[in-house]
Amino acid sequence: MDEDNNKFNRRNFIKTAGLASGVIALAGAAGAGLAAGSNKDSYTGWGRTAYGEDQFFNRKPFLVDTPTYDKVGETRRIAFIEDLFKRNGELSRLLFPRGDETPLWSFDEGVEKLPEPLKTYYLEHPDALGEFRKAIEKSQEQAGTWDKYKHKYLLADAWSTAHASPIGGQGAFPPQPHGNPEESDFRGVNEETLPLKSPAHGSSLIKQIAYSFGASLVGIAKVKEDWVYQGYMRGVGKIDFEVPEHWKYAVVIAVPHEWDSMYANPTYGTSYDAYSKLRFIAGKLEVFLKEIGYAARSHVPPTSYEIAMPPLAIDAGLGEQGRHGVLVTPELGANTRLAAVTTNMLLEPDKPIDIGIKEFCSKCKICAEECPSGAISFTDKPENVIRGYQRWNINQDKCFTIWNSVATSHARGCRVCLAVCPYSRKNNWIHKIVREVDPRDPTGLFSSAMLAMQKKFFTYPGGQEYLPAPDGNNKTFGEAPDWLMTEEWFNI
Amino acid sequence: MFPNSTILGPLFWIVMGGLYTISFTGFYYWITDSIIKMNWWKWLLSILWFLGLNITIAGGFTLFGEKEIRAGFWFLSVFGGVFIVLGVGLWRLLTSR
Amino acid sequence: MMMKKKYRDLIIVSGIAVMIILAAVYGKRRDAETQKELIEAFFPSSQYHIERVNGNKWKLSSSNLLYSGNIYIGEGKGYNGAVSIMVQTDHQGRISQLNIIANHETPSYFQKLKINNFLKTASQVKIGDYVSGEPIDAVSGATITSRAIMQGIRNGNTKGENIAVSNSFHPSFGILEFIIVALLIAGLILQVIKNRKIRRTIRWTSLIVSFAMLGFVYNQPITLSRIVAILNGHFPDIRYEFYFYLLLGGSIMAIIFTKKNIYCRSICPFSAAQEILAKTGRAKTFHTKYYRRLKYLQWGFTLGAILLALVLNNPGAAQYEVFGAFFQLTGTVILFVVLFIVVILSLFIYRPWCNFMCPMDGVFAYVRMIRNMISK
Numbered sequence: 001m002d003e004d005n006n007k008f009n010r011r012n013f014i015k016t017a018g019l020a021s022g023v024i025a026l027a028g029a030a031g032a033g034l035a036a037g038s039n040k041d042s043y044t045g046w047g048r049t050a051y052g053e054d055q056f057f058n059r060k061p062f063l064v065d066t067p068t069y070d071k072v073g074e075t076r077r078i079a080f081i082e083d084l085f086k087r088n089g090e091l092s093r094l095l096f097p098r099g100d101e102t103p104l105w106s107f108d109e110g111v112e113k114l115p116e117p118l119k120t121y122y123l124e125h126p127d128a129l130g131e132f133r134k135a136i137e138k139s140q141e142q143a144g145t146w147d148k149y150k151h152k153y154l155l156a157d158a159w160s161t162a163h164a165s166p167i168g169g170q171g172a173f174p175p176q177p178h179g180n181p182e183e184s185d186f187r188g189v190n191e192e193t194l195p196l197k198s199p200a201h202g203s204s205l206i207k208q209i210a211y212s213f214g215a216s217l218v219g220i221a222k223v224k225e226d227w228v229y230q231g232y233m234r235g236v237g238k239i240d241f242e243v244p245e246h247w248k249y250a251v252v253i254a255v256p257h258e259w260d261s262m263y264a265n266p267t268y269g270t271s272y273d274a275y276s277k278l279r280f281i282a283g284k285l286e287v288f289l290k291e292i293g294y295a296a297r298s299h300v301p302p303t304s305y306e307i308a309m310p311p312l313a314i315d316a317g318l319g320e321q322g323r324h325g326v327l328v329t330p331e332l333g334a335n336t337r338l339a340a341v342t343t344n345m346l347l348e349p350d351k352p353i354d355i356g357i358k359e360f361c362s363k364c365k366i367c368a369e370e371c372p373s374g375a376i377s378f379t380d381k382p383e384n385v386i387r388g389y390q391r392w393n394i395n396q397d398k399c400f401t402i403w404n405s406v407a408t409s410h411a412r413g414c415r416v417c418l419a420v421c422p423y424s425r426k427n428n429w430i431h432k433i434v435r436e437v438d439p440r441d442p443t444g445l446f447s448s449a450m451l452a453m454q455k456k457f458f459t460y461p462g463g464q465e466y467l468p469a470p471d472g473n474n475k476t477f478g479e480a481p482d483w484l485m486t487e488e489w490f491n492i
Numbered sequence: 493m494f495p496n497s498t499i500l501g502p503l504f505w506i507v508m509g510g511l512y513t514i515s516f517t518g519f520y521y522w523i524t525d526s527i528i529k530m531n532w533w534k535w536l537l538s539i540l541w542f543l544g545l546n547i548t549i550a551g552g553f554t555l556f557g558e559k560e561i562r563a564g565f566w567f568l569s570v571f572g573g574v575f576i577v578l579g580v581g582l583w584r585l586l587t588s589r
Numbered sequence: 590m591m592m593k594k595k596y597r598d599l600i601i602v603s604g605i606a607v608m609i610i611l612a613a614v615y616g617k618r619r620d621a622e623t624q625k626e627l628i629e630a631f632f633p634s635s636q637y638h639i640e641r642v643n644g645n646k647w648k649l650s651s652s653n654l655l656y657s658g659n660i661y662i663g664e665g666k667g668y669n670g671a672v673s674i675m676v677q678t679d680h681q682g683r684i685s686q687l688n689i690i691a692n693h694e695t696p697s698y699f700q701k702l703k704i705n706n707f708l709k710t711a712s713q714v715k716i717g718d719y720v721s722g723e724p725i726d727a728v729s730g731a732t733i734t735s736r737a738i739m740q741g742i743r744n745g746n747t748k749g750e751n752i753a754v755s756n757s758f759h760p761s762f763g764i765l766e767f768i769i770v771a772l773l774i775a776g777l778i779l780q781v782i783k784n785r786k787i788r789r790t791i792r793w794t795s796l797i798v799s800f801a802m803l804g805f806v807y808n809q810p811i812t813l814s815r816i817v818a819i820l821n822g823h824f825p826d827i828r829y830e831f832y833f834y835l836l837l838g839g840s841i842m843a844i845i846f847t848k849k850n851i852y853c854r855s856i857c858p859f860s861a862a863q864e865i866l867a868k869t870g871r872a873k874t875f876h877t878k879y880y881r882r883l884k885y886l887q888w889g890f891t892l893g894a895i896l897l898a899l900v901l902n903n904p905g906a907a908q909y910e911v912f913g914a915f916f917q918l919t920g921t922v923i924l925f926v927v928l929f930i931v932v933i934l935s936l937f938i939y940r941p942w943c944n945f946m947c948p949m950d951g952v953f954a955y956v957r958m959i960r961n962m963i964s965k
Contacts, residue, residue: 039493
């Protein structure tokens with residue numbers, strides 16, 4: 001009798017406890033979720049391990065033999081004048097000469113009076129010159145209004161300038177090459193080269209070394225002629241050149257921007273944090289390769305390249321090109337910044353991947369909608385043929401005008417498209433599910449459903465809002481981290 | 493979960509495992525004491541429902557943790573609503589004869 | 590006694606009609622701003638010089654003479670009324686600015702966002718491309734508004750430049766129209782068939798078709814703001830929205846000839862949603878002795894919303910249905926709270942929205958009242 005009663009009570013107790021435990025477990029799930037969401041460890045990259053743990057996405061199921069860009073016609077190399085910075089640099093030298101020399105050209109003289117190759121370029125792109133003029137006007141406006149914002153964005157600007165400090169001038173690392181590449185890339189190379197066990201060994205070693213220098217993602221590609229700029233070579237000047245014999249392979253390195261500041265673009269983020277990291281990694285890798293007996297040349301941002309990075313990175317299997325023209329990788333999304341080291345060391349190249357970025361981009365268009373300049377195409381399918389490749393075109397000139405319009409001390413970029421890209425997400429369980437399921441779903445239904453949620457649930461300020469008054473309200477996509485908000489630390 | 497501790501994280505999940513076991517046992521006793529007749533697919537649906545509810549709540553709070561408050565509320569109300577409806581439906585299914 | 594009821598009905602019917610007419614007249618009393626004022630809101634006279642060419646075209650030049658171009662103003666038929674579009678072009682016909690200067694569309698956040706993006710896309714095309722048709726795709730979820738924008742651009746350009754356009758009438762008969770006709774027929778068949786099993790099959794088939802197609806795929810129920818727009822003299826464009834005439838006309842015809850409201854019974858997608866929820870939770874009909882009074886409250890609320898929207902001359906103000914929130918996740922926070930409560934209630938109470946909240950119930954009740962009055 002007593003025993004029965006006990007048993008009965010125990011049973012009743014567990015029934016009540018079961019209900020309570022269920023509720024507590026739900027609370028526990030909520031707590032675990034909250035922790036997963038706010039955990040800073042879920043940010044990928046930023047040099048967290050020296051062993052390549054940041055390259056966690058298993059690319060094997062998605063390897064393809066041909067890269068996902070579409071070759072549709074006669075291809076050609078990129079003329080250096082097609083690079084916005086080279087072009088703007090050339091124009092600026094004419095418009096704003098040093099000292100008290102008189103300007104060599106002014107807008108009133110018209111396109112016809114421009115020296116080659118600028119003349120031909122602007123005759124072919126009549127809107128670009130007007131856009132550059134607008135950018136100069138905006139830049140003066142920006143300098144004027146900066147007084148209004150310089151306290152609010154003091155920390156962000158100081159942080160950016162600090163990151164930019166190892167980039168320019170004589171003390172920059174890696175040092176600029178001088179002389180022919182046949183000379184400069186071999187300078188200081190160890191004369192003794194040990195026999196390499198196999199190209200696969202070479203690739204593994206170089207990747208591990210790059211990881212140890214702080215690279216988040218590393219891939220290796222054969223250097224393709226189409227991606228090599230024509231008409232300008234660092235260390236030599238404006239010359240036409242064949243791709244040097246010893247630029248056989250490129251080790252492509254990717255790192256992200258610091259995530260919280262990146263989400264708070266355009267005003268709180270910077271390009272230079274990733275740039276300076278890349279320069280250190282690529283520069284050190286160049287030295288390492290030379291020390292073990294191979295020619296090496298680093299190609300680093302912002303402008304020290306002979307090779308265009310995104311297509312090279314696609315060849316190296318790091319990711320695919322997005323609507324915004326930026327490389328999208330499975331680990332970092334569009335928050336991917338690139339550098340490369342070309343070498344004659346025998347390496348085993350990686351295969352390109354296909355994780356369905358193009359299909360997703362044709363549906364999504366968030367970057368085009370959010371771009372303050374309207375530089376990103378809205379067309380469903382990539383419709384522009386650029387140097388023989390079909391892709392979405394980016395209006396570089398319009399983009400640059402916005403650099404000169406946002407509330408920063410000078411034109412140091414916008415990067416809103418990196419922040420709003422749905423691929424630029426943390427590495428926690430909820431995004432991991434999407435990351436792994438989406439490329440395996442051949443129907444595209446999963447990504448459509450995710451995209452619908454993305455658009456309904458999340459807040460996007462919308463194009464103009466990122467600009468200062470009167471056009472917008474200096475909005476950022478994500479909330480700025482407290483350590484970049486001046487008002488948290490100083491009385492302003 | 494506990495960034496500055498290496499021991500609290502595993503402990504947390506041990507406790508969570510215990511809680512799930514107790515709640516399942518309680519539910520099992522509760523079912524066997526009631527007039528509800530269970531079979532394998534009823535058990536499966538019930539467990540899936542509870543799991544789904546957990547994932548929904550964890551998902552919503554993950555978004556809160558990412559400072560996506562609006563998205564979190566949306567996630568919780570849309571999927572939470574769906575799970576309430578499914579829960580009522582499941583309950584009617586369990587109690588139907 | 591009979592006489593008394595007839596007079597009471599007559600008073601109610603005509604009273605409501607008079608109220609609606611008065612509200613509509615009051616709402617229309619305010620004159621729209623002049624075109625010049627509208628343009629000057631965008632191009633302040635301190636910086637720009639504008640010169641009228643005709644009712645749809647203005648010449649624009651900036652005071653420093655660096656810029657000159659044209660402005661076209663045209664109207665398109667939107668969801669709730671006319672949408673006025675202002676297009677600024679250069680002399681090559683490239684669009685440099687595209688603005689909505691007046692509209693009555695329902696201001697849902699997402700719709701606003703979609704339309705802003707649509708304006709961006711629409712301004713990437715030359716103005717001349719709109720003459721022959723629709724050069725870009727309408728955005729889903731704001732189809733009618735984006736069509737109205739393109740129509741407005743075309744309208745302003747063709748009238749401003751005196752370009753002749755053929756305005757032929759081709760009502761489109763697509764899948765949506767087919768579904769609506771099928772649902773109407775099914776609704777009518779339900780009135781005559783007595784066999785319970787067949788009735789149940791037909792009813793559930795049409796409910797599920799309506800739930801999936803009218804609800805999720807097309808999201809096109811009859812809404813109160815649509816009714817208000819019609820009362821306000823704005824009829825939807827029959828070329829694009831033939832389905833709407835079918836749906837409303839068919840439902841009203843059914844009331845007139847069979848006395849039965851088949852729309853609410855088996856066509857409305859949200860009623861289908863509630864039927865499904867009721868089935869899920871085995872909901873019971875809510876019996877109360879205050880049923881009649883609650884009904885008057887429901888109808889009164891509808892009438893109030895209609896009158897308010899007419900007085901404000903803004904059909905969007907009348908929209909308090911939860912269709913959009915349920916099927917497309919669009920709407921205000923309050924609507925979502927209401928929707929959440931309605932969904933949970935629907936599990937336990939049979940059709941709470943239809944019985945106690947839905948504005949269409951009142952509209953159809955009014956139609957039936959008129960019908961009964963006339964038939965006597």
